[in-house]
Amino acid sequence: MRVANLPKIFLQASPVLKKIQQAGFEAYFVGGCVRDLLLGKEPHDVDIATSAYPAEIKQIFKRTIDTGIKHGTVTVLNQHRAYEITTFRTESSYQDFRRPDHVTFVRSLNNDLQRRDLTINALAMDLNGQIIDLFNGLQDLKQGIIRAVGIPHERFHEDALRMMRTVRFASQLSFTIETQTLNAITENAPLLKHIAVERIHEEWQKLLLGSYPQKGLAPLLETKLYCYCPNFAEQKAVLKQLVNLPQLKFNSVAAGWSLFGYLAQLSITEMIKLLRAWKSSNSLIKSTTAAIQATRSVMDNKLDQWQMYSLGWSALQVACENVNLLGKNCSLTAMQQQYQALPIKNxxxxxxxxxxxxxxxxxxxxxxxxxxxxxxxxxxxxxxxxxxxxxxxxxxxxxxxx
The missing domain is CATH 1.10.246 (Serum Albumin; Chain A, Domain 1)
Structure with missing residues (x-):
């Protein structure tokens, strides 16, 4: 398959690939940017993989930054833009289920793509728009399937966070996780306890903000992966409620967390404890707890002027969205009119x-x-x-x- 008309972001990066090729090495666009292009989405950035070793990249380009040179990544500055260039590599065993014991640089694109997590992320594209697909990623994209590259059990042992990434992609893309990959998550779910909370939280937030959160929440439940998320082992009923809500969609992370807290009937103190267990920022804790209070007041028809003032417009907006998700009508326009009618806002x-x-x-x-x-x-x-x-x-x- 060949993409005829490449978007601007790829054309801007093309001189970098050309320069690497002129030096006698291979260079390709890889991973998420290729996947998003094929899905008709505008990539936010591009990832470039090459047969050139980091030291060779630094010889080719005058302006570079050793971003992650130990793992083969060098940032190249070109035309006021920064591009991460990563050398093709293979990885050793993973003793901690997070990081390879050591990385080996290779000259083969095939070897590099074999170590990637999912078939839809193991796609590469050359300067001419020709797609390199070694694991039927194009077919999985077409059929809406999320499948691990090679043997799922091995991929999840290499990096246990890949299990959270898999359910996250289901939420973002509305794809279905194929059976062997899903079963491997179920078998390896306990490995998630080896992953830093901050990394888990990042994937959870992306899941919440996905276009189809239920598509990610359902496998999170089915595989019992949720049991190994901070303080989630006892929250099966709440996650089920979220899965069963029609037209579930969140406009912010605070909205997702606040609806979770409301359904779990957590006190503000308990919610703060939960969010801190997830290593949440103070700003997220503040916005989430305010939104929970606003949601409760609207649901109980007890929202007064002082609460509207104290909680603020952002919390009220989230509360109105939550209330509508829960099946009770809340007019955002009417809510805004009431808020604007307050004598002062701060x-x-x-x-x-x-x-x-x-x-x-x-x-x-x-x-x-x-x-x-x-x-x-x-x-x-x-x-x-x-x-x-x-x-x-x-x-x-x-x-x-x-």
Whole structure:
């Protein structure tokens, strides 16, 4: 098969491949960029594999960075763009189910493609758009099948994260995992405990953001791979609920986590504990917990002005999406109108500040100032006071004298 008209991203990289070839070596586009091209998707970047060894690449190009030279990767800077060039390689045994004990550079593209995880990722393409397919990856792409290269058991022993990658691709592509590959995940699922939580979380987030999350969640359940995800062993029922929700689709990672937390009926403290077990960022924890609170309030018809203000628009938007997924109608337009109708959206819009209270009321700095601001803020948001300096100072004076 040959691709006639290559997208701009490949044409921009072509001079790099040509220069490698002019030096007497082979060079190809490989992996995900080729897969996405064949699926009609615009690749975000390109990966290049070559028969040239890292030292030879550094001789060919003047501007290079030793990105991962131990594993054969050198970054080449060309025309204000950076390209990762990786030498064809084979890998030894994997004692820790994560990294090869050692890497051997080779001159053969065939040997390099044999070590890749899935047939749809083991495709290569030359400068002329000719596809090199050694493992029937084109047929699997056409039929919507995810299949491990060679013997699945060996691929997952080499890197146990490949099992999470497999279910993640099912979510992103809406593909079906073929039987032998699925069975191998079931047999080797316990190996996932050898993988760093951060790497598992990255795949989980990509699964959540896939176009068809249920296609990834279903095999995650079926193979019991979920049992080896942080604190997920007892969450089978929640994952089943997610799989059974019609038209499941998340616009953010926080949305996925918040719906999970809501269905699991986790307290905010328990949700924070779970997210920390997954090594989540503080920003993700904050946005997720706010979205859970908003979802509960909307589902229970208890969302008031102060909650809308305190939780913020992002949380409210996620909550509305979650509520609709759960089968209860929530108008995002109506929600936005209510939010926009709030007198203020944050404390910076309050007509007085701590400084103005200190000056106008002759007060000393301290905790009292913060308490006054909080009191006035809530009064304005809930409509008990207009947001004017005069009325707010009057109320502050009253509170001070009480």
């Amino acid at each position: 404390v910076k819009e309050l007509a007085v500040t701590g400084g103005s209270l200190i000056t106008s009321l002759n007060l000393k700095p301290g905790p009292q100032i913060g308490e006054l601001i909080n009191n006035l803020e809530k009064a304005v948001v809930t409509g008990r006071l207009p947001n004017t300096p005069e009325r707010l100072l009057q109320q502050a004076q009253k509170l001070v004298l009480e």
